[in-house]
Amino acid sequence: MRTLVINGSPKGKNGNTEIFIQQFIAGMKVPCEICYVVNEDRLQLATYIKQFDTVIVAMPLYIHAMPGIVMKLIECMEPASDGGKVMGFIVQSGFMESAQSKYLERYLSVLTKHLNYTYLGTVIRGGSAGLYMMPVQMNKKLFKQLRMLGEHFELNGSFHRGITMELATPKKLSKGKSRMLQFSHKLGLGDNMFWNMMLKENNALGRKFDKPFGNEDLS
Amino acid sequence: MKRVIIRECGEFEIPCQYILDLRSTAVKDCIGCWSCWLKTPGRCVHKDLDEFYTAYLDADKVIIFSKVSLGFVSGDLKTLFDRMLPLFLPYITYKTGESMHVPRYEKYPEIEVYYQGDFPSIEVKKIYEDYINRTFYQFYSKCEIVKPISQFSLEEV
Numbered sequence A: 001m002r003t004l005v006i007n008g009s010p011k012g013k014n015g016n017t018e019i020f021i022q023q024f025i026a027g028m029k030v031p032c033e034i035c036y037v038v039n040e041d042r043l044q045l046a047t048y049i050k051q052f053d054t055v056i057v058a059m060p061l062y063i064h065a066m067p068g069i070v071m072k073l074i075e076c077m078e079p080a081s082d083g084g085k086v087m088g089f090i091v092q093s094g095f096m097e098s099a100q101s102k103y104l105e106r107y108l109s110v111l112t113k114h115l116n117y118t119y120l121g122t123v124i125r126g127g128s129a130g131l132y133m134m135p136v137q138m139n140k141k142l143f144k145q146l147r148m149l150g151e152h153f154e155l156n157g158s159f160h161r162g163i164t165m166e167l168a169t170p171k172k173l174s175k176g177k178s179r180m181l182q183f184s185h186k187l188g189l190g191d192n193m194f195w196n197m198m199l200k201e202n203n204a205l206g207r208k209f210d211k212p213f214g215n216e217d218l219s
Numbered sequence B: 001m002k003r004v005i006i007r008e009c010g011e012f013e014i015p016c017q018y019i020l021d022l023r024s025t026a027v028k029d030c031i032g033c034w035s036c037w038l039k040t041p042g043r044c045v046h047k048d049l050d051e052f053y054t055a056y057l058d059a060d061k062v063i064i065f066s067k068v069s070l071g072f073v074s075g076d077l078k079t080l081f082d083r084m085l086p087l088f089l090p091y092i093t094y095k096t097g098e099s100m101h102v103p104r105y106e107k108y109p110e111i112e113v114y115y116q117g118d119f120p121s122i123e124v125k126k127i128y129e130d131y132i133n134r135t136f137y138q139f140y141s142k143c144e145i146v147k148p149i150s151q152f153s154l155e156e157v
Helices: A016-026 A042-051 A068-074 A098-114 A136-156 A161-167 A175-186 A191-201 B050-058 B075-082 B122-138
Strands: A003-007 A033-036 A054-060 A086-092 A118-125 B003-007 B018-021 B061-067 B088-093 B100-103 B110-116 B143-148
Touching: A003 A016, A003 A042, A016 A054, A016 A086, A016 A136, A042 A068, A068 B075, A086 A098, A098 A118, A098 B122, A118 A161, A136 A161, A175 A191, A175 B088, A191 B088, B003 B050, B018 B050, B061 B075, B110 B122, B122 B143
Parallel strands: A003 A033, A003 A054, A054 A086, A086 A118, B003 B018, B003 B061, B061 B110, B110 B143
Antiparallel strands: B088 B100
């Protein structure tokens, strides 16, 4: 089984998607090849993919779907001429609930069928926006799950159902949880603190509410 | 009424303030740098959409003529959606019971989408429609029309 992992992040090697991929392949005895959509000619990559039995596309969630560059790659792909090929996806999002990725998940499952591949499934993980700047210690559990996912994939050619479900939790926010989060949002706590810290680092905190393209500011 | 047209199909002559024709204009892809949130709030590192942003925010209505691509929005239109991020704040509100970005501006235009192209099944058509509706819900725009381009009528504009 020859597997290709495609990194669909516009940030290539410097983003959270790369962290997901590195952990996923760290669980394998023979790590598979990785290609970066952002660095490749899309037509050439679409042709190159054909050599592999299994393709896993990992990407960040952008506006409830794949980044534009990934859709542009998809537009270059042709349905597989012979059967037996497999395609799966790994999606990581900033929003914490995995249900935010459901539009993309639904599309990826029908797209895979259209491309004459067998659908392996979509591993979804929310709350991953700040991953690349968090201390490794905070991501210990996630990394372990991703490595186990990779290990299982190498052995069985599938995404482990239990780990996939764990990663996708929470699917939605409970009433209590969203109330609590909204309360802390109003107080300027929670993720507000994360954004403000980074705005401050960039000397942009005072301009955070700027409306450069609004009518009221044109005067 | 102030209108903006975004199109990748159709040739209708509609009175409007601004046209973004994706067939002749290649919109630069989002590079995921978050500059529009954290370094130059509200401004993208790419400048190619500055006029568009102004027209979009000033419009009462934005009409999108979308070319269905493999049952979904095209890569070009998806890139445009990605590039809408500067119009919203990084902060997340949970008051609807789910995560949503906080609006940066007071108002956003109403959206109408007319699509050209076939869907392989009703299921795929539903995914496309749900996706469009969800996107403009996140973008704080009213979007009640997602129809085939054959149902577009100049008289109703």
